[in-house]
Amino acid sequence: MVQLRSSQSMSLIERNHLAFQLTSISVRELLFVTDLPCDVYGINDGVFELVLKRRSYINKEVIKGLIQAGRFELFINHGERQKLITYHQDNLRKLTRSLSVGDPLEKGKKVLNLLTINMEYLYKDPTNDETLSLQYQSAKNLAAFLAANVDLHEPLYKSYIQMKHHFIFAQPLLSSLFLLGVLKMSHLFNAKDIESLFITSYFKDIGMSAIPTEKYDQMEISDEEKKLLSRHAMHSVNILQGRIQLGPQYLTIIENHHSFSLLAKDLDYFSPAGSKGEVVAGFETALVCVMDVIAAMISGRPFRPASNLFDSLELVKALIAEQYPQEFKLIVTYFKNFFFKK
Ligand SMILES: [Fe+2]
Numbered sequence: 200m201v202q203l204r205s206s207q208s209m210s211l212i213e214r215n216h217l218a219f220q221l222t223s224i225s226v227r228e229l230l231f232v233t234d235l236p237c238d239v240y241g242i243n244d245g246v247f248e249l250v251l252k253r254r255s256y257i258n259k260e261v262i263k264g265l266i267q268a269g270r271f272e273l274f275i276n277h278g279e280r281q282k283l284i285t286y287h288q289d290n291l292r293k294l295t296r297s298l299s300v301g302d303p304l305e306k307g308k309k310v311l312n313l314l315t316i317n318m319e320y321l322y323k324d325p326t327n328d329e330t331l332s333l334q335y336q337s338a339k340n341l342a343a344f345l346a347a348n349v350d351l352h353e354p355l356y357k358s359y360i361q362m363k364h365h366f367i368f369a370q371p372l373l374s375s376l377f378l379l380g381v382l383k384m385s386h387l388f389n390a391k392d393i394e395s396l397f398i399t400s401y402f403k404d405i406g407m408s409a410i411p412t413e414k415y416d417q418m419e420i421s422d423e424e425k426k427l428l429s430r431h432a433m434h435s436v437n438i439l440q441g442r443i444q445l446g447p448q449y450l451t452i453i454e455n456h457h458s459f460s461l462l463a464k465d466l467d468y469f470s471p472a473g474s475k476g477e478v479v480a481g482f483e484t485a486l487v488c489v490m491d492v493i494a495a496m497i498s499g500r501p502f503r504p505a506s507n508l509f510d511s512l513e514l515v516k517a518l519i520a521e522q523y524p525q526e527f528k529l530i531v532t533y534f535k536n537f538f539f540k541k
Pocket of ligand 1: 431457
């Protein structure tokens with residue numbers, strides 16, 4: 200039951216004072232919260248009002264009610280931010296340790312959402328060792344879970360995109376899910392390689408945390424921010440190096456993960472190891488890169504609609520088919536099976 204406190208019951212001073220103390224949260228941060236660790240406020244006609252009291256039990260109906268009431272902007276007391284973060288991180292930690300117990304589809308859906316919530320915390324605070332190590336361990340366990348449950352990929356994908364997480368945090372997960380599916384289908388990689396490539400793909404864009412998330416919605420970034428974005432691959436390596444267990448060959452993939460994409464041209468980004476325009480990367484890098492391109496193209500963005508799968512495959516054909524014809528066929532087969540096989 201949503202508990203409301205009328206804004207009229209707060210004095211003007213009280214309400215003005217609140218604005219200085221509050222920090223915004225996403226409605227998705229209320230997912231899987233059964234014992235809310237802090238009060239949650241909404242905004243109505245420019246006035247803050249209490250929407251959910253601390254200790255509230257939040258289920259799907261409560262979240263639905265908030266969305267239907269147009270309450271997309273939610274706030275909590277700045278001093279209590281850490282309580283909500285800790286609540287979700289404890290939840291993710293417990294879930295990560297028990298992925299093999301219970302209904303695999305429900306477990307899978309929950310872990311994808313909690314991992315995405317924690318990804319947001321990580322982007323906001325990329326130097327936090329505890330958040331990074333939880334994300335790494337959870338992604339590692341998720342890789343093993345997804346490798347053992349390939350038949351769940353499609354329902355997990357469908358349920359995940361319905362959650363409409365911010366694309367900055369959803370994109371690495373979607374591209375890594377596709378990557379793992381193609382790697383499994385190829386039968387060319389062992390379990391350890393698959394796990395490492397999944398993690399490589401999942402963390403490759405963490406350097407994008409250098410720019411605030413809201414900026415990506417507007418695509419109105421300054422020249423200085425464009426430069427930061429063009430260096431995000433190297434920045435990702437700097438953030439990860441020595442902090443997670445990923446061999447140097449995987450860090451090289453991260454460093455070069457835009458070698459094959461058009462973004463390389465757009466951002467004037469080229470591998471430092473190569474001369475201008477030369478692609479310096481192996482097949483694994485190409486695969487990580489094109490899965491990223493496809494996942495991005497078939498998903499909408501605030502500033503552009505989604506493309507269809509065939510257009511994205513056409514682009515991938517232009518990017519890699521000449522160099523990797525067999526592998527390109529494998530990618531086409533994988534996506535046709537994923538989206539069209541009954
Ligand atoms: Fe990237």
